[in-house]
Amino acid sequence: MQHLISQGKILYWGTSEWPAALIETACRVSEALHAEHPAMEQPQYNLFVRKRVEEEYRTLCQNYGIGLTTWSPLSSGVLTGKYASGAGTASGGGRLRLPGYEWLGARLNSETGARQLEAARKLTVLARDYGAAPSQLAIAWCLT
DSSP: OOHHHHTSSOOEEEEEEHHHHHHHHHHHHHTTTOOOHHHHOEEEEESSOIIIIIIIIIHHHHHOOOOOOBBBBTTTTTTTTTTTTTTTTTSSSSGSSSSSHHHHHHHTTTTHHHHHHHHHHHHHHHHHHHHHHHHHHHHHHHOO
């Protein structure tokens, strides 16, 4: 990576879905080589997937100044409320009808999916009370 930075082809480099221990190793090796360590990590983060960001990365980010660029803040659309009415069933709608999205239907029809859909229903009610969309609350939560 340092070679690409030195050539001006990239300004920074980062990781995606790396465990904190591996990122820390990359930082230590980079420092030993007098090279740039990863500037950012791209983890999944939303109301349902929190542990890695909140527990594993906190100290790492503070110690090395690493930023986060998260993905799936709406948990593949679940936190928008669009599946809360049962659209997550096998007949489904939206992305559930597209090839390659069978995993989403399977997830929504699982025990975990049922709990997530119930949480999304509650988020929808809460959002309505605040005059906001569920997606707005879910993204605002990620930013706090």
